[in-house]
Amino acid sequence: MVSLVKGGEKIPLSTRGGKFLSLKDLIEEVGSDVCHFIFLTRRPDTQLEFDIDLAKKDAPENPVYYVQYAHARIRSIFNRAERKEDSLSPAWELLQAPEEKEVLKKLALYPWVLENAAEALEPHRITGYLQELAASFHKFYDTQRVLGEEESLMEARLGLCTITRRVIASGLKILGVKPKERM
Numbered sequence: 615m616v617s618l619v620k621g622g623e624k625i626p627l628s629t630r631g632g633k634f635l636s637l638k639d640l641i642e643e644v645g646s647d648v649c650h651f652i653f654l655t656r657r658p659d660t661q662l663e664f665d666i667d668l669a670k671k672d673a674p675e676n677p678v679y680y681v682q683y684a685h686a687r688i689r690s691i692f693n694r695a696e697r698k699e700d701s702l703s704p705a706w707e708l709l710q711a712p713e714e715k716e717v718l719k720k721l722a723l724y725p726w727v728l729e730n731a732a733e734a735l736e737p738h739r740i741t742g743y744l745q746e747l748a749a750s751f752h753k754f755y756d757t758q759r760v761l762g763e764e765e766s767l768m769e770a771r772l773g774l775c776t777i778t779r780r781v782i783a784s785g786l787k788i789l790g791v792k793p794k795e796r797m
Contacts, residue, residue: 621667640664651741654789705769713758717778
């Protein structure tokens with residue numbers, strides 16, 4: 615129940631006609647993490663249109679790239695800050711911007727998403743959640759300065775980044791996908 619698209623056109627496949635693309639060949643073309651994530655974005659009983667060009671693209675439209683980019687972006691923030699994640703003492707009450715609150719709300723849902731995905735045997739709930747969390751984080755990052763703020767606010771925002779990175783890494787690990795450290 616997978617159709618492959620390349621160059622905007624469906625790749626004609628037929629097992630009877632001997633025209634097929636093996637999973638091994640697809641993995642060689644786009645990578646195992648990309649295949650893994652994209653295949654897990656849908657329920658197993660639904661149709662999946664796998665766009666090979668999109669899977670290879672480093673762009674926000676690519677769901678794997680978008681989630682992994684959030685993880686790599688947070689690593690980059692800490693590299694620029696020359697801080698260690700474990701050295702923070704965040705004053706959480708300073709996080710009052712709507713974008714900060716949205717990320718916090720998404721983070722609070724993580725245990726519930728994991729539990730429900732496991733009970734229902736539906737890993738696509740985790741991929742969907744990670745995409746939503748990444749979107750919330752990118753919006754936060756685009757609207758709120760993390761570095762260069764007053765020290766206590768910067769620590770609170772770095773704390774938010776830390777938790778976000780850890781949740782993304784945890785979710786990707788559960789899915790069998792490696793988080794990117796840099797992109």
